[in-house]
Amino acid sequence: MIDDNEPGRAAARLTAVHDRIAVAATQADRNPGEVSLIAVSKTFAGDAIRPVLDAGHRTFGENRVQEAQRKWPDLRRDCPDVELHLIGPLQSNKTRDAVALFDVIHSIDRPKIARAIAQESSRSGRQPKVFVQVNTGEEPQKAGVMATDVAALATLVRDELQLDLVGLMCIPPFDEEPVIHFAFLAKLAKDLGLERLSMGMSADFESAIQFGATDIRVGSAIFGPRSAPTA
Numbered sequence: 001m002i003d004d005n006e007p008g009r010a011a012a013r014l015t016a017v018h019d020r021i022a023v024a025a026t027q028a029d030r031n032p033g034e035v036s037l038i039a040v041s042k043t044f045a046g047d048a049i050r051p052v053l054d055a056g057h058r059t060f061g062e063n064r065v066q067e068a069q070r071k072w073p074d075l076r077r078d079c080p081d082v083e084l085h086l087i088g089p090l091q092s093n094k095t096r097d098a099v100a101l102f103d104v105i106h107s108i109d110r111p112k113i114a115r116a117i118a119q120e121s122s123r124s125g126r127q128p129k130v131f132v133q134v135n136t137g138e139e140p141q142k143a144g145v146m147a148t149d150v151a152a153l154a155t156l157v158r159d160e161l162q163l164d165l166v167g168l169m170c171i172p173p174f175d176e177e178p179v180i181h182f183a184f185l186a187k188l189a190k191d192l193g194l195e196r197l198s199m200g201m202s203a204d205f206e207s208a209i210q211f212g213a214t215d216i217r218v219g220s221a222i223f224g225p226r227s228a229p230t231a
């Protein structure tokens with residue numbers, strides 16, 4: 001029986017998401033083990049996150065550096081093997097905190113932030129894996145490098161700055177068919193020889209898997225609806 005409290009439901013929802021990943025991967029002739037589930041815990045407090053840790057899940061995403069700094073040191077004390085992903089925009093004045101806290105950064109979208117991470121990385125000796133975020137919908141207000149500039153940024157990140165560039169990330173526009181964006185991101189990554197694709201959220205992770213997603217970012221399907229609006 002699934003009990004009524006939110007934490008109990010989160011563990012059950014996690015299982016349901018894993019089942020859906022397995023079905024989607026199998027339908028796409030992929031191994032479900034190739035798809036890493038990032039549980040997006042933004043806006044949720046530690047007591048909502050703990051049941052998901054207790055269920056054995058270790059890969060989490062947050063979109064704000066300061067919020068993550070408040071929540072994760074405590075949780076990590078109990079679960080040192082947690083892998084924390086920054087999936088939201090990064091300002092250069094937060095780079096030091098971000099590199100100290102996050103294992104993977106999905107939101108590199110301009111040379112300035114790439115250079116700041118590289119500098120902080122050599123200072124601290126921590127080498128986060130990084131994704132370049134692409135603004136596939138060319139939305140003026142949205143983060144992400146334009147597709148025409150992605151190759152130059154990838155070259156800077158990988159070859160000049162020697163960061164551990166693993167793949168590309170996108171957030172499709174709300175009002176467009178996401179699969180067009182997933183297919184486009186997959187093509188860009190292939191052309192650059194990058195293996196990982198960070199794409200797909202609660203509403204569309206199954207189609208993202210169909211188009212090759214390796215890192216899906218799923219929040220509300222695990223933790224329930226968020227009350228606070230987030231960027």
Ligand SMILES: *Cc1c(COP(=O)(O)O)cnc(C)c1O
Nearest residue numbers: 040063087201202217218219220
């Ligand atoms: C909040 C967020 C998600 C998760 O969204 P859900 O719809 O709750 O699954 C994924 N990616 C990014 C960048 C986010 O900010």
